[in-house]
Amino acid sequence: MGTMEDDELVPLGEGPAATVLAGMDETTGEAFALKVYPGRVDRRTRGELERELSALSSLSELDTVLIPTEAKELPDGRFAVRMELCTQSLADLVGAFGPLSVQDVLSLGEALATTLAAAHQAGVVHGGMTPGNVLFRASGAPVLTDFGIALRQSFPGDPGVGFLAPETITDGIRDERTDLYGLGALLYFALTGRSPAREEPGETVDQLTLRVLSGPVAPIDRPGLPPGLGPLVASLLERDPGARPIDATLVAARLGATPGTAATPRPLGAPILDYGPEHAKTHRKGKTRLILGVAAGAAVLAAAGIFVLRNRPSELSVPPAGAAPVTSAPTTTVKPVRLDFADPVDHGKYVQLSWSSNESTLHYAVIVAGVDLPRKTHYVESGTTYRVDVEPGRQYCFVVQATDSVHSYESESKGIRGARCVR
Secondary structure (H helix, E strand, O other): OOOOOHHHOEEEEEOOOOEEEEEEOOOOOOEEEEEEOOOOOOHHHHHHHHHHHHHHHOOHHHOOEOOOOEEEEOOOOOEEEEEEOOOEEHHHHHHHHOOEOHHHHHHHHHHHHHHHHHHHHOOOOOOOOOHHHEEEOOOOOEEEOOOOOHHHHHOOOOOOOOOOOHHHHHHOOOOHHHHHHHHHHHHHHHHHOOOOOOOOOOOOHHHHHHHHHHOOOOOOOOOOOOOOHHHHHHHHOOOOHHHOOOOHHHHHHHHHHOOOOOOOOOOOOOOOOOEOOOOOHHHHHHHHHHHHHHHHHHHHHHHHOOOEEOOOOOOOOOOOOOOOOOOOEOOOOOOOOOEEEOOOEEOOOEEEEEEEEOOOOOEEEEEEEEOOOOOEEEEEEOOOEEEEEOOOOOOEEEEEEEEOOOOEEEOOOEEEOOOOEEO
């Protein structure tokens, strides 16, 4: 973790037990995530954590486990864990697009079950399966992060009851069977957009907990589920741990054998980010590449502070990019593509954005950065206008990204209310 100062790190988010920051390694130039816990760890916890990390290291070839590269005490006494930066989670993607396609749920579920099976064989329990712990690399490959119970016991936080097994709620048990329940909860969430608890408006925590512990999980109300998928998820969510499948290996095999996967199976680690309504094949490809391109750009945005408002010296600044407002990757393009971003029109509570291009087959995303607010990405499909709700008086920066399924393009960044946006 080097000698980084706080102003060299960019906040990414707050979890129930820790704060996640992003930074850039001074030596390698690679982006990384730093998960900072609010206090120290004792010798016993440190020993348990080292055992867990040693066991996880045996899974490095699996490539679906986000293994911390370093764990140490910071100068101020807080404990921190450093790992690869992946800025998109299952929670983010379902929140943006709604439930995943059946094909993607099967692909994701098989990858997660295979990962759990390997971890359990290595003697490591995850202990906290939530949508926020399922992340995606820029390639679209899913990774499971935050394995182990050592730090969870020292910094329990308040994750809520939506994804916890009943025995975890009542007795604090975290083992292989509670991981299976968590896997079922993730599959339920991916298929429905809601947790198995299905929190109701105005419901208190006590009321929700009582309902989770006493009532059955509502069936998945979604047409077109392949035979066996609904019952499999229901079996994972059984209140009785003994009624759940025997292990994660069996679950992976059943998911892999469930009808609904692509005619040509995609290898583990291939992009699986096909979300939202069904589209023609070319549209799905374009949207997928756009999501992946934005995911790749998100690591740069988070780690290098690509949107730097000049009145925020605490942000990590980087040298301005070249003068060309539109960039393309790879470096060679078939034809020059223009992406002209008009000046944002500020209406106080919302901003109207518009852009144009000489290429008619592009798919677009709008990235919004407000001062002291998390960066947000809005996927616009093939439209060339977008309305963004904003807070009156707050400064914002905007940029448009696009893809034609082969190349990626980006507009110049533009701001409102005096914000100066640099790259």
